[in-house]
Every structure is written in C-alpha cells, then in structure tokens.
Amino acid sequence: MINKTVANAAEAVKDVFSDAVLMFGGFGLSGLPENSIAALLEKDLNGLTCISNNAGVDDFGIGLMLKKRMVKKMISSYVGENAEFERQLLSGELEVELIPQGTLAERVRAGGAGIPAFFTPAGVGTEVAEGKEIREFDGKLYLMERWLRADFSFVKAWKGDTSGNLIFKGTARNFNPMMAAAGKITIAEVEELVPAGELDPNQIHTPGIYVQRIFQGVNYEKRIEQRTIRKS
Amino acid sequence: MINKTVANAAEAVKDVFSDAVLMFGGFGLSGLPENSIAALLEKDLNGLTCISNNAGVDDFGIGLMLKKRMVKKMISSYVGENAEFERQLLSGELEVELIPQGTLAERVRAGGAGIPAFFTPAGVGTEVAEGKEIREFDGKLYLMERWLRADFSFVKAWKGDTSGNLIFKGTARNFNPMMAAAGKITIAEVEELVPAGELDPNQIHTPGIYVQRIFQGVNYEKRIEQRTIRKS
C-alpha cells in the first residue's frame, strides 16, 4: 500500500499557491477541515477561488480566510452567516457564484468522475439557467451543467488510514467525499489516523486513491452553529 | 420508520409483468439476487428486457431465464459465459445491447439520480458512438449517454433492515447500489434481515429510500465461476 502520511497541516499545505482553485468539505461548520484552514491562514496567499457549500462565519472556517483577503471568488450554495462576506461582496472586493446545492454536489462529483457535463432540472426557468443550454428529455426541461475540479481539495474525516482511506461520521460527511475525488491534490485531515489494514475495507467512504496527503489533525473545535435542544 | 418487509421472494415478485424492464445486480455470479430470479422462473413471463452486467451462465442466474425464453432483450457489458445466450442471439430470438461497463454503471446511476443524460469519453471513435451526440469539452471528445431506469430492480445484499437499508459484502456490491436506486420498484433480498435500528447508520451502502420491498433470502448457492487458488 502507498503511504500518504504527512507530518502535519503545515507540511500538507506547503505548495498551495496564490490564485489556486481550492475545495473545502463541510456543511456549515460541520465536517470542516479546520487544521488545513488554520495552516492556510499562516501562508501568504491571495486570489484564491474557494469552492465550498458555505463561507463559514466571521470568526471560523473560510470566514477567516475572507478576513485576511485571501479569497478572490467564492463558489457556494448558501453564504448567509457572515458579515465580512457581505461587506466584501457589496464593496466589489469579492466575487460570488451561487449554485443550487444539489448542482454543486453533482458538479463536484462529475469533476472527480471524469464527466465533463450533465443535465439537471434544478434552476430551469430561473436566473441560474441564464447562458446555459436547455434541453428537453422525456417531456421535461433540463439544463446542462459542467464539472468542477480543484487544484487542491481539503477534506476532514473521522478516521483515516495511512493509505488515504477515509471514514466520515454523521452528517459531517456532506461534501467531503466528492471533493476528495475532484482535487488534483487532495489533503485529508482526520481525527484518528490508523495504519493501513485497520479499517474494514467494506466500510470505507472515500477510497485512498483519491487522497494524496493525510495527517492526524489536532485540537478540533467542531463549533456548533445552532445549538438546539429539547427539554429531556 | 417505514416497514418494507415482505414474506418471501414469491410475494416480492408477485406483480412483475411481461414486457417489463428489469435490472439485476451482480457481477458474473457474485452478488446475484438468486432468490428473486428463482421466483421469477416460477412465473409465466415473457418479453422481458433485462439490464445486467452479465447474462449468467447456462444453468445459473439470468441464464435460466434465457432458457425459459422469458427474455426479449439483454442490456449488458459482457455476455461471454453462456451457450444458450449465444444460440438465441445467433438465431435472432434474442436482442442484445452491449454497453461499456462504466457507461452501464453510470447510466444506471444517472437513472436513480434524476440525471437524464451525461457525457463520457468511453466509446468515442468506436461503433458505440454511432448515432450519439459527440461533443468536445476542454479539448477532449465525449459522447452523450442517456439514463437507464427499470420497472423492477432486483438486488442482493449481505445485511438489510426492515426499513430497506442495505449493506453489501466484498465485491458482491458491484452494480447493486445503483440498480437499487434506478428501479420504480426495488426488491432487495438479504442474507440477514434485522430490525430497523440494528445497522449502524454510518455504514449503510444503500439507504432504505431506494428499496420498496425486502425479504430474508434462503439457500444461497453463491456459485463461483473461476475458483482460483494458490498453493499455500
């Protein structure tokens, strides 16, 4: 088996360059590659295009990269939780492409799967369809969407092994598996890194073939956006 | 949770009709819905279109349905192991559509995922491309392929629960998950049926939403096509 282990986040992100296209797994703040983001914040980067379902909050996640003006463009489905984001967008410093969430997920999946384009009904008749090819199949209208791929993908898993196999936990899986497959260089951070052979091959969510670097993450904050409880 | 349990294979296949389009999971004889096929053989059916990576062997799997002249058309990627198949094909009794294996997998996946068409490089410049739209993306040629969907899908899993969640084992997973999603009625047979709540939600390969009926299979033969051993 091929050993993909690197020492830490700093080593994992060492060759990330300005103007690169980056993908980040996570939905809201759940399943976010916290360590990689922290390491990117230590680097002198700008002009980045970030593909991520959300843009973090002001003081966590991609929000911190926005604050440091590292990001030129965001490609997301929902960006509502971030005042700095709003400020940069309104001032024209930040470019934003909003994509229906399922289309975003499928465009990233297509990127990893070598499918340059596909048809989806999401957005037909809306401004999302502007400039896109519309076609009828079996009496229903669909629009053509292109794949998305990245120079670097950052994903976060629950468990991983040295050959890059990943297992996610709960709804922290979300965009992580597709983004792992769609990055030229995919960097995985895990809560628990084990030797190859310790994970059940039948339970792997992301096969190691998609992962170029893996490291044991540290100090996970796993911040909760909407702490909602019932009276027990 | 919705209870999808039916008593047995006979009950599960009770409304399968002649001229229906059927999908069968399995690669070679591995991961084959043996019980459902046996129950279909008891019914008076003909004119069926069968979508399956292979066509079984003469005395096992879909080969038995061919022998009973139930099948009008096979859609497969490889059909080399079956003399009766060859006879019917050469005599013109049986129609065959051969599809590259990855295209077959993706067309079925697209059927379940509501994607009516997508582009793939497989088959460009070959007879598979005849009559299909060819398009260039980023300097490479691709052809457009349509989704595949079925009236009934038959899949076989290792474990399943009463709400239809499935876990496959080893390489017996193969086409089963996509076919489960692409059937109007999906019938799952499992080696071990457990109450909802006993399977780890994080380890489910096929979520129960795709399965309309599930039953505990019996007497699995699990025939091996190429028994290959090393001297230990």
Add this chain to the structure above:
Amino acid sequence: MLSKDQIAQRIAREVKGGQYINLGIGIPTLVANYIPENLEVVLQSENGLLGIGPFPTEAEIDPDLINAGKQTITMVKGSALFSSAESFAMIRGGHVQLTILGAMEVSENGDIANWKIPGKMVKGMGGAMDLVASADNIIVAMQHCSKDGKSKLLKECSLPITGIRCVKKIVSDLAVLDVLPEGGFKLLERAPGISVEEIIAKTEGKLIIEGEIPEMKFD
C-alpha cells in the same frame, strides 16, 4: 388567521404513511410536530440524513449531527447517513416524494419565488432549486399577504423565481388552495373566521371557487 403552528398542523394532514419528506426551514420544520405517530414517514435532511429524530438533549448533542438549518438533531432507528451527492441524487431522482417549504410568492401556474429579493443581500438558494425541480408533490407554507397587505398569490411572480410550475398546494394563514395543472388557485378551505370574500380580495392570481368552502377545524 392561522398561526404558524396551525399552518404546520394543517399541512401535516397532507402527509401520507410511507412517504419520504423534506421539510424546509421555518414553518415546514414545525410540521414534524404534528405528523401522527402511527404514520410511518421518514424525514430527509439534504445535508445527508434519512430519519431525522427530535432535537437532542444537552447530553446527546453531537456537532457531527446537524440538519440543513445547521441545528443539532438526533436520528431515529433505521436511519441512514450519506454524502451530499447521494442526498441530491435522491431528491433529483424523485425518491423524496414530498417537499414542504416556505415561499415569498407563488404564481397561479405554480412558479415559486423564495430565495432572493432584489436590492437585498443574496444569501443563496441552498437546496431549494433542486427540491422544487424534483419532488412530485410540493406544498408551500406561506403568509397570504405581505406585511403591507399585498397578495403573495400572484398572476406572475415579481421576485426572481426558484422553480417553475412546481407548487401543488398552498397552506397560507388564510386558506388551503390547490394549484391546478392548467393554472389557477383552487380554494379548498378557509381559516376559521376568514370569509371567502376576504380570500378573494387578498388573492391577486386567478382564484377558482366551486360550491361551499368549508372552514378548517383544529382540535
């Protein structure tokens, strides 16, 4: 006029046993509280879960288990977890049969607008465009009129739309209405104390009224 909880309660009556359902943020989330316990249904969360359970107790809270509104949740027995691509494969493939969501406007041919107000900060459509383009049955929970009294049931949507010809039924604070395939809002029920005349006055789009319109009843 119906309260938000009454709108949710009324929508819950549309739910059938055996359905897989996606509930949007806001009033639709409340629908879960009114689905009878004997109906076997499964709630889908588009961030990757089938089988949403109640909110957790303090002890049960898990940051790796949230719904599409980013709220902490629990799972019921028989749940399944999956990726966002699988989740929207389910939605787009028509496996999630019923979608209940809010709207700012609905047109008489079933177009819905619920994601963007020109001049205001755009937050994004999230999964709404996928959901309305996919499910067979789409029910909208909404206020019949805006705060300044303008009808939100229109001939044509004035706001940027989320999807076309998709809404099948509306439960507003004033009425229950079907959106007919051939176009038009067919009045089915009135909120307690609301007259047909008031609904006529507050519905800009084509309203179809046949026979006596019953008043909704709540326990």
Add this chain to the structure above:
Amino acid sequence: MLSKDQIAQRIAREVKGGQYINLGIGIPTLVANYIPENLEVVLQSENGLLGIGPFPTEAEIDPDLINAGKQTITMVKGSALFSSAESFAMIRGGHVQLTILGAMEVSENGDIANWKIPGKMVKGMGGAMDLVASADNIIVAMQHCSKDGKSKLLKECSLPITGIRCVKKIVSDLAVLDVLPEGGFKLLERAPGISVEEIIAKTEGKLIIEGEIPEMKFD
C-alpha cells in the same frame, strides 16, 4: 521471442511506485507477479476493489470476493471496496494512472482493437472502452503477429476499435515500442535473439528506428 511471462516481466519494469494500476485479463494479470515488492503500488479491480492481493488458499476462498476476470482473490492491507459506479468514476476521472491490457491490433496513432472480431460471437467490451478512454498511460501486451504471420501493429486497425489515440507503449513478443503522439511506433528494445530486420518485416505501421536498439535482458 518473449514468453507470456517475459512480456509481463518486461511490462513490470514500467511500473512506478505510488501508482494505481488496472490489469486486464490474460498476460496483464501476470504483471502482478513481477512488480518488485519494494514498490508501493495498488491494483484496482473494476468490479469494485482497490488492493488486489494474491489468489486465496482453499481455506480463504470467498465467493463475495472476485476480480474482473471472475477469479477468486484476496485483499491486501489498506484495501477499499466500492460499487461499479464508483469504480468507473475512478477510472474515468483519471485516478487509475496506468492500464495494462491485451490487444488484437494497435494502429500507429495509438488506436486499439481488442473486443470484437466480425463474424465471431461478440462477448462484449466489458470495461475496456472505459479504461482505454481514461487512463493517462496505457500499455499493451500483445503478440506482434497473428498466427498466420500478419502484423498486428498496423497503419490502421482493421477490426472494430475499442478506443482511439490511447495506447502509449507496446510490449510484444518481439519488441518494446512507444506509440508517438505524432504517430508511429518508436522501437525501443528487441527481444533476445530478434533482429531489427525481423521487427521491420513484421511491423506494418510506421516504424521509427533511431540509433542502436538494445536487446532486452532478463535475469
């Protein structure tokens, strides 16, 4: 002339550490026996496995664990199992970097024919069309000539083709040749005892010979 095992042995020298590799049925399967143990590579089976191990002992046989040739196999440590859709997503997406497969004919521009002989029963292309349309590096293991002495390295394929402009290298029983991007077979090595003249005589397509052509060596 190289034996089948020697063809496999020679191809194994093309394998680089860190590669994910798909081996076709026949000679390509034998390549696994000659990959040095210190090279970390992973073998993919397109029916849903990364990490093919050796054939099983009698006691290890598992009908739920086969390769694409339907042979019983084992898994190495660090393996992963997945569906056929995921498997071909990997292949189509270019993640499987090296594909080694057999061929009936290869043309000087890299077209390959290996799935169908007119007039004979068609068995199907299996995964071959996906594999040749996808991997960056495709190496063909083949006999240089047919049994009746006709060259199989042609100007144009005469048989129905499997893929266009995809073969990068050929190891035949007579020679090792690169297929150049601009067209033509560039002779790199001769089989022991085989002369350049014999290779010239047995290659119908454009053959490029520059300088001295070394003879292959085997231990």
